[in-house]
Amino acid sequence: AQTVTQSQPEMSVQEAETVTLSCTYDTSESNYYLFWYKQPPSRQMILVIRQEAYKQQNATENRFSVNFQKAAKSFSLKISDSQLGDTAMYFCAFGNNDMRFGAGTRLTVKP
Amino acid sequence: GAGVSQTPSNKVTEKGKYVELRCDPISGHTALYWYRQSLGQGPEFLIYFQGTGAADDSGLPNDRFFAVRPEGSVSTLKIQRTERGDSAVYLCASSFGTPNEQFFGPGTRLTVL
Numbered sequence: 001a002q003t004v005t006q007s008q009p010e011m012s013v014q015e016a017e018t019v020t021l022s023c024t025y026d027t028s029e030s031n032y033y034l035f036w037y038k039q040p041p042s043r044q045m046i047l048v049i050r051q052e053a054y055k056q057q058n059a060t061e062n063r064f065s066v067n068f069q070k071a072a073k074s075f076s077l078k079i080s081d082s083q084l085g086d087t088a089m090y091f092c093a094f095g096n097n098d099m100r101f102g103a104g105t106r107l108t109v110k111p
Numbered sequence: 112g113a114g115v116s117q118t119p120s121n122k123v124t125e126k127g128k129y130v131e132l133r134c135d136p137i138s139g140h141t142a143l144y145w146y147r148q149s150l151g152q153g154p155e156f157l158i159y160f161q162g163t164g165a166a167d168d169s170g171l172p173n174d175r176f177f178a179v180r181p182e183g184s185v186s187t188l189k190i191q192r193t194e195r196g197d198s199a200v201y202l203c204a205s206s207f208g209t210p211n212e213q214f215f216g217p218g219t220r221l222t223v224l
Contacts, residue, residue, distance in 0.1 A: 004153070033210055043200060045154070045215035096210040097142070098167050101130045101153030
């Protein structure tokens with residue numbers, strides 16, 4: 001079975017600090033994509049960052065970066081210089097077409 | 112350009128009724144996906160289309176759920192004999208080819224009384 005586990009239901013961070021959200025997954029596939037999506041209260045899912053499983057180099061996107069450990073099936077998201085607008089639910093997902101999502105981590109950035 | 116749109120944004124119905132949820136993907140996107148998001152959970156895959164055909168419908172929970180995309184653009188998710196357990200937000204996404212970044216719509220919140 002393909003599963004995604006986000007072990008941190010809620011996290012908080014002070015503005016301008018760094019926070020890391022964890023994600024582990026289980027799959028027997030060798031090629032797949034990994035994603036972090038942000039979902040603010042408006043419900044709109046917004047892509048934060050993506051990583052191709054065949055790439056060794058960790059993806060970065062401005063203040064967002066990932067630590068991808070393929071052997072450990074781990075895909076954590078690091079947010080640097082946290083901003084109030086980063087407050088949202090964050091979902092880890094993987095797959096090719098039928099994406100599997102974790103249960104999410106509610107992140108609150110405090111002023 | 113316009114993003115993925117979904118109508119209605121909210122739908123309240125009674126147990127046993129039939130509902131249709133509509134998704135307009137981004138123009139030119141060939142792939143279209145439906146997900147269901149229950150309260151406090153992540154989205155759950157239902158079905159995806161490549162063009163007009165359902166390439167993978169393994170996530171549909173039972174035969175009360177059906178989706179179509181007759182012209183390879185707009186898609187309709189149809190739910191027959193709705194049950195209270197069908198209450199959720201139904202998300203639609205589209206992408207240009209597969210696999211690729213999926214762009215999500217705002218969802219339709221379905222409430223079955």
